[in-house]
Amino acid sequence: MTDRRESSKLIADITMSLDGFITGPNAGVEHPLGEGGDRLHAWVYDLATFREKHGQSGGESNTDSEVLGEAFESVGATIMGKRMFDVGVEPWGDDPPFHMPVYVLTHETREPLPREGGTTFNFVGDLETSEDQARSAAGGKNVSVAGGANVIQQFIKAGSLDEIQIHIAPVLIGDGIRLFEDTGAEHIEFKTTRVIDSPEVTHIRLQLAK
Amino acid sequence: MTDRRESSKLIADITMSLDGFITGPNAGVEHPLGEGGDRLHAWVYDLATFREKHGQSGGESNTDSEVLGEAFESVGATIMGKRMFDVGVEPWGDDPPFHMPVYVLTHETREPLPREGGTTFNFVGDLETSEDQARSAAGGKNVSVAGGANVIQQFIKAGSLDEIQIHIAPVLIGDGIRLFEDTGAEHIEFKTTRVIDSPEVTHIRLQLAK
Numbered sequence A, B: 001m002t003d004r005r006e007s008s009k010l011i012a013d014i015t016m017s018l019d020g021f022i023t024g025p026n027a028g029v030e031h032p033l034g035e036g037g038d039r040l041h042a043w044v045y046d047l048a049t050f051r052e053k054h055g056q057s058g059g060e061s062n063t064d065s066e067v068l069g070e071a072f073e074s075v076g077a078t079i080m081g082k083r084m085f086d087v088g089v090e091p092w093g094d095d096p097p098f099h100m101p102v103y104v105l106t107h108e109t110r111e112p113l114p115r116e117g118g119t120t121f122n123f124v125g126d127l128e129t130s131e132d133q134a135r136s137a138a139g140g141k142n143v144s145v146a147g148g149a150n151v152i153q154q155f156i157k158a159g160s161l162d163e164i165q166i167h168i169a170p171v172l173i174g175d176g177i178r179l180f181e182d183t184g185a186e187h188i189e190f191k192t193t194r195v196i197d198s199p200e201v202t203h204i205r206l207q208l209a210k
Helices: A048-053 A063-074 A082-092 A127-137 A149-157 B048-053 B063-074 B082-092 B127-137 B149-157
Strands: A010-017 A021-023 A075-081 A101-105 A120-124 A142-147 A163-169 A190-197 A202-208 B010-017 B021-023 B075-081 B101-105 B120-124 B142-147 B163-169 B190-197 B202-208
Touching (some): A010 A149, A048 A063, A063 A075, A075 A127, A075 A149, A082 A101, A120 A127, A127 A142, A127 A149, A142 A149, A190 B190, A190 B202, A202 B190, A202 B202, B063 B075, B075 B127, B120 B127, B127 B142, B127 B149, B142 B149
Parallel strands (some): A010 A142, A101 A120, B010 B163, B075 B142, B101 B120
Antiparallel strands (some): A010 A021, A163 A202, B010 B021, B163 B202, B190 B202
């Protein structure tokens, strides 16, 4: 038997522009990915695995689609920040594209919010509780920290993020929210464990040195 | 016969951290690469091609060394900003590691400064003049924009940079000078033309869409 912590990794999987942004400026209900954020995620919308996750058929089956499908498949529970939830909950609609338990970090006490298709939003007060509950719920699969940037940074600083896969899109966004900002970088080292590239995006998987 | 502009590209070739920095904080004569900047360039110091360029023998012959050697070989003239020159001129010493004509952007009028080993520093007043003179001097090879970041940004904004190769080092620097800052990003798109990776660094070559 392997230890639960070894078999279930805490990961993040996120698209970043060449200049380090994960959303454009003025992200909010109107522009969930910020202005220009669609340019960042242009590589993803036509992929078969993305369309399938969002209840659509067809789409391109290529390397990028495989990398994305692999990421979807590996995850059994998701953690996100309250701001990401607030911005996303409307556009995600009745059948959000998670199809798994989601743990939302908030200081509010709030009843779980079940949705269609297997997604239930659970509200938890701190990082450690979210990690413990998500690991238990993930059924041996990985737990994904979906964002935003500052939640990912908190898990990096806490030393609990095992792995991050960054999809580097060859665009400049210029303004918005950066993945890495004020991370107290001095003590953070990564090991690159896999790189897969296509003309549209470079997928770099990194392990956090602990 | 091919046109000179087609055969001789204006390129940049630079190491960037995962969080977008090309030097650490407080870059100056004491720390030419900024504090912590050595972590950014750790991948390079032991490579055979790097050592050769700096008049040393031995070192590692691997993929990274080949990528670096290819970059050195392809370049016939270099352009740099005045600040990079001021910080570097002392540490580079009597035989600077360029071995080619170097064009330094400055509003000062100043006589060329010849050094040993084929390096001559020439002082030019504007981007366009530096590009014209460097292309003429490059003997059909590429012209490299060595830095700093704001000089590379100026060539990108002017639409004259043909290609950039970014060596992404899997470290966070946290503070210092970013490669891409205030680039007026909306209209800048890249096409990824080659990716080569090793455990130490991911080399992404991008063509600027014009």
